[in-house]
Amino acid sequence: MKQRVIFSGKLLPYALLAPQLLVTAVFFFYPAAQALYQSAFVADPFGLKSLFVGLENFRFLFSDPYYLESFRTTLVFSALVTFFSMGFALWLAVLADRLIHGDSAYRSLLIWPYAIAPAVAGVVWMFMFRPGVGVVSWYFEQAGYRWNYVLNAGEAMALVVAASAWKQVSYNFLFFLAGLQAIPKSLIEAAAIDGARFWRRFFTIVFPLLSPTTFFLLVVNVIYAFFDTFGVIHTITSGGPQQATTTLVYKVYADGFVGQDIGSSAAQSVVLLLLVGVLTIVQFRYIEKKVHY
């Protein structure tokens, strides 16, 4: 008897897909369509009056230099967060992979920060770095450096990047460690016998073999930096000083939730949607080609 790998009817496959499609429709397509619809209106917050304005919301956005600036802020922020969280995680994973004793203890401790909510992480970092109150800022002061992220744009950016990256390191660490452990030891040993030193082995064998993991994490981290860092930014800088740490997502919140400007907020969501779509396509079309599975 031959095992069939293809369904004969049409009903069963659709039935099996239905729950996933339903979830996607309710939690993705419906809100996305709503955002698209509302982006064409200027409405009062209570929904009593709404005025069709076509593309006016988008024109308003793109004629605002501060909105354009927040694109740059988002790109810088996301690139830094992704680079540091992945780089640091890889370094830790390589170290943990070489441990002989107590490796599970190290691993558990390294995974802990992932369980912390972004807002809490933000508050913890804020308390450590607050000028005049924080422990770390006190050490800076002792060292003769007048740390004040409340007014210094570069310091504010550094702080939110550090807090956001720190929170994501655990997640990346876990994947990198798993990836490292999946690399056959025989390959590395063979290279070692051939006289390759650690760094040479790392760059010619380990890193290429890790590329599927790295690519996956790149996608996840960019999306994390875009969307999930809201809590950290909100609690530490609220987008300031000036607009130095106002990312696109933070602006959606500030305009929609605080400012009650639903039309503009919806238009910004649509722009974000397109942006993430483009980013994902770029990642899969161009970067994935360099990945060896």
Next chain:
Amino acid sequence: MKPLKTALKSFIVGASLFAALTAANAAMAATEIHWWHAFTGRLGDLLAEQVENFNRSQSDYVVVGSNKGNYSETLNAGIAAFRAGEQPHILMVFEVGTATMMAAKGAVEPVHQIMANSGARFDPDAYLAPVKGYYTTPAGEMLSLPYNSSTPVLYVNEDALRDAGIDPAIDLSTWEKFGAVLDRLKAAGHQCPLTTAWQSWVHLENFSAWHNVPFATEQNGFTGLNTRLAFNGPAQVAHIDAMGRWAREGKFIYAGRRNEGGANFRAGECAFFTESSAGYAGVKKEAQFDFAIRPLPYWASVAGAPRNTIIGGSSLWVMSGHSADEYRGVGEFMSFLSTAPVQAKWHQDTGYLPITLAAYDQTKREGFYDKNPGTDIAIIQMTGKAPSGNSKGLRLGNFDQIRALIDEELEAVWSGDKTAQAALDNAVKRGNNLLRRFESANR
């Protein structure tokens, strides 16, 4: 002995259960009035006490208070609930949201009408004019009931002045004299001569009212949606310029957009602190030094200063879509909240202003101001002169966002990136865009 104790215990439990059940039954029979508010902690406890006292004072209505987060979150919860048809009867809205609520005709019921229909005791003249004015139409109709109101004052760390060899009783009435004291503090090596909370509220909004210069045209938005920002006038620019100079010279330490500076002042690090009069309770509780409250300084060089300062805080809006009986309950409750004993207690416990003259008089009679010197500064500062078109308050749409962009531009001045004139010009330009957007959404 033991069985007796157990029996007694179970009897007590049973009896209290019975009492609770009957109370719940009584509560069910009464009409429920829902009040969504933004207070937690000590303020939340005091608010709950008011609700409880009202519920105990009569049996027809039961007010149910629910916290919905901070001011912004509470407003959002109210808006979302209105869209879903689940709005509460009473919604607490901060002063910044006033224009948004006023424009939402059809979503709110004006308080003067609720009071007239309910037959509850209501005398519009009993309320303090500068408090009431913020929430009243130019025709004198009260739209929302003022709840907690405060105004900015100057807190002084007298020990810091003494350490620098300055007489704590020194005249600080004008910014000119104040600036000279800052110089002396700095010269004596003080690390934080001045800090502030709520920079836009204190140093632009209240500054404009205090100096009788417009913050925005159309009487700060009271007479029309076509208002334009006007806080880039010479008086404001001169003040922000001076503050910027102080910031660069290390005499004014900027701590953040909200009231972050409070921690520095209460810890004794800063000599002066401009902050809401409602910060009094916190300072009194934590300060390990002699402190005093002074009126906000003014520039003697500006003609017409000082006028009066304006308020911040929140008011209670009545949401539409409920029954006449429920609105009667709302009226009764608002009447209760306005009584002198309730207001006097609120004023004395929190540092917020009393909303009625009677509560002010009662507090005075009780000797509270003599025992707590400085607590009447705020009220004197607000009521010293009759409000002009520039000092009734502000009524600007999208104001939360406008404040945020003012914060941004001020930060550019404090850090030395922009001159005061350039920053305020830019803030006006950016803010006007938001005002026009609000105008088009509410035409």
